[in-house]
Amino acid sequence: MAADTTNLLTVRDLAAHYGHIEALRPTSLNGGPGEFVTILGPNGAGKTTLLRAITRLIPSSGKVEFKGQDVTKFKTNELAGLGIIMVMEGRGLFSDMSVKENLQIGAYKLPGSQADKDRQLDKVFTLFPRLKERLTQTASSMSGGEQQMLAVGRALMADPKLLILDEPSLGLAPRVATEILSTLGSLNKEGLGILLVEQKAPLALKLAQRVYILSSGSVRAELPTHEIKSHHDLAKYYFA
Amino acid sequence: MPSIVELTQSLVTGVGIGLIYGLIAIGFSVIYNASGIVNFAQGVFVMLGGMFAHSILTRYGLPIWLSAIIATILVAAVGVLVQIFVINPRWRRNAPLFAIILATLAVQLLIEQIVILTLGDQPRTYPEFTSGGPLKLGPIAIPYQLFWVLGVGAILVFALTQFFNRTPMGRALRACAQNREAAALLGIPVERMLIVAFALSAGLGAIAGILITPTQYTAYLIGTPFGINGFIAAIIGGFGSPVAGLVGGIFLGITQSEAIVFFGAGFRNIISLSLLLIVLMFFPKGLFGGFAKKA
Numbered sequence: 001m002a003a004d005t006t007n008l009l010t011v012r013d014l015a016a017h018y019g020h021i022e023a024l025r026p027t028s029l030n031g032g033p034g035e036f037v038t039i040l041g042p043n044g045a046g047k048t049t050l051l052r053a054i055t056r057l058i059p060s061s062g063k064v065e066f067k068g069q070d071v072t073k074f075k076t077n078e079l080a081g082l083g084i085i086m087v088m089e090g091r092g093l094f095s096d097m098s099v100k101e102n103l104q105i106g107a108y109k110l111p112g113s114q115a116d117k118d119r120q121l122d123k124v125f126t127l128f129p130r131l132k133e134r135l136t137q138t139a140s141s142m143s144g145g146e147q148q149m150l151a152v153g154r155a156l157m158a159d160p161k162l163l164i165l166d167e168p169s170l171g172l173a174p175r176v177a178t179e180i181l182s183t184l185g186s187l188n189k190e191g192l193g194i195l196l197v198e199q200k201a202p203l204a205l206k207l208a209q210r211v212y213i214l215s216s217g218s219v220r221a222e223l224p225t226h227e228i229k230s231h232h233d234l235a236k237y238y239f240a
Numbered sequence: 241m242p243s244i245v246e247l248t249q250s251l252v253t254g255v256g257i258g259l260i261y262g263l264i265a266i267g268f269s270v271i272y273n274a275s276g277i278v279n280f281a282q283g284v285f286v287m288l289g290g291m292f293a294h295s296i297l298t299r300y301g302l303p304i305w306l307s308a309i310i311a312t313i314l315v316a317a318v319g320v321l322v323q324i325f326v327i328n329p330r331w332r333r334n335a336p337l338f339a340i341i342l343a344t345l346a347v348q349l350l351i352e353q354i355v356i357l358t359l360g361d362q363p364r365t366y367p368e369f370t371s372g373g374p375l376k377l378g379p380i381a382i383p384y385q386l387f388w389v390l391g392v393g394a395i396l397v398f399a400l401t402q403f404f405n406r407t408p409m410g411r412a413l414r415a416c417a418q419n420r421e422a423a424a425l426l427g428i429p430v431e432r433m434l435i436v437a438f439a440l441s442a443g444l445g446a447i448a449g450i451l452i453t454p455t456q457y458t459a460y461l462i463g464t465p466f467g468i469n470g471f472i473a474a475i476i477g478g479f480g481s482p483v484a485g486l487v488g489g490i491f492l493g494i495t496q497s498e499a500i501v502f503f504g505a506g507f508r509n510i511i512s513l514s515l516l517l518i519v520l521m522f523f524p525k526g527l528f529g530g531f532a533k534k535a
């Protein structure tokens with residue numbers, strides 16, 4: 001099959017298993033440049049498995065392409081340089097390190113001078129002013145919402161082309177979750193490609209241009225968001 | 241009851257040997273923090289440092305400082321080879337940590353055998369870096385070599401602290417320690433970081449061995465006792481920052497040498513191992529777990 005150069009991310013027949021458990025059946029999906037794609041699915045659907053396979057954290061069969069380049073054989077750490085950054089489930093912060101150090105490490109792959117890194121840091125502070133007030137605090141000493149802001153801010157320090165997020169609103173007060181998801185919305189308006197995984201988040205639907213429904217390890221539906229009128233409509237796909 | 245002079249003299253000795261344990265402890269912590277691996281071949285780097293420095297010194301007649309630098313680089317290279325040929329293949333296959341740790345033990349035995357075959361089994365030593373001494377403070381004698389140990393120890397701990405806190409590579413190493421997957425997702429090459437950790441750790445062990453050889457001796461079998469004491473020091477220091485490792489070493493060194501004064505030389509290991517058990521039981525994060533965390 002010819003490489004797909006119109007998409008930012010192309011996933012073909014990606015499948016993964018843990019021992020005998022087939023957590024992800026062959027799954028295909030794609031995301032265009034600057035597109036906001038949301039993957040919805042209940043707990044245990046295989047969402048995290050899918051994202052971990054895309055980012056090469058777990059072995060899988062199938063193919064992952066980024067900007068038409070086959071990255072299936074790449075190591076996880078080689079993806080950041082291409083512009084793919086993932087905010088892991090549970091945030092994956094360096095919890096004993098300060099907010100500032102977390103952000104500095106986020107810029108590990110950011111090309112350019114110190115001035116470029118400082119400019120990137122300013123951008124993140126504009127999006128999440130609270131991080132600036134907490135610079136010297138350790139990551140673990142912050143509230144859940146602030147930690148999630150740090151996780152997103154740290155990912156943005158690498159100036160990604162595609163930002164992948166695994167349930168960023170999990171465990172957060174609705175107001176904080178809304179704040180973070182809205183920020184993702186504005187980043188997307190500036191051209192950042194977003195692949196967002198959530199269990200249920202009306203806002204994640206509203207922001208997305210396209211939605212995949214994942215259930216029991218397979219994609220059950222792919223819909224433009226305007227076809228989903230209400231959250232109740234989703235239920236039929238979950239159990240289809 | 242031992243006299244004040246005896247106690248003070250053994251304090252001096254204890255600080256000296258404790259600094260050496262501390263450097264070895266830092267070596268343990270660097271690898272452990274970057275990977276979760278306890279490298280039981282750590283003591284072998286100490287032995288190789290002294291052996292290589294001695295060989296270079298006697299065979300090529302180079303000055304001690306140059307021999308020391310070359311020996312340190314060579315031992316760091318051995319550390320890199322160990323990582324590439326022994327650790328990494330297992331690491332890539334996601335081998336259980338205990339299998340990797342056992343492999344490091346095999347490395348220790350293997351290197352010891354190679355040393356016996358190539359350099360022989362005879363103990364060897366070389367003069368202190370600065371001749372003369374000891375410095376006499378009344379009845380207390382301080383060997384000049386102790387000042388070298390103190391000075392080099394202080395410089396190394398300062399340099400390492402700067403490295404871990406202020407350089408991208410040092411921060412990346414700490415990031416791998418805290419969350420390997422998150423580090424990889426941000427573009428940090430975790431396997432290459434592990435090579436850096438082994439090189440650093442082997443180099444530190446070598447420096448410890450090079451510094452201690454003039455006041456004792458080196459031979460193929462000194463790896464084990466230094467490895468064990470460095471490991472205990474690392475546990476006391478909580479596998480934390482370089483400062484914590486060094487303090488853990490000094491704490492162990494002083495305890496040991498005071499124990500010798502009170503109970504006799506035979507008690508040295510009993511005391512260290514008792515200290516280990518006490519720390520493990522009451523301070524599982526190390527005596528300095530609190531500040532060690534800040535790295």
Ligand SMILES: Nc1ncnc2c1ncn2[C@@H]1O[C@H](COP(=O)(O)OP(=O)(O)O)[C@@H](O)[C@H]1O
Pocket residue numbers: 018021023041042043044045046047048049050
């Ligand atoms: N490390 C693992 N070992 C074994 N089974 C796992 C592991 N991780 C996830 N699973 C199983 O795979 C399935 C999908 O899990 P996951 O991808 O985490 O789902 P989601 O992120 O959608 O909640 C679940 O049935 C889960 O129990």
Ligand SMILES: [Mg+2]
Pocket residue numbers: 047048049089166167
């Ligand atoms: Mg999940």
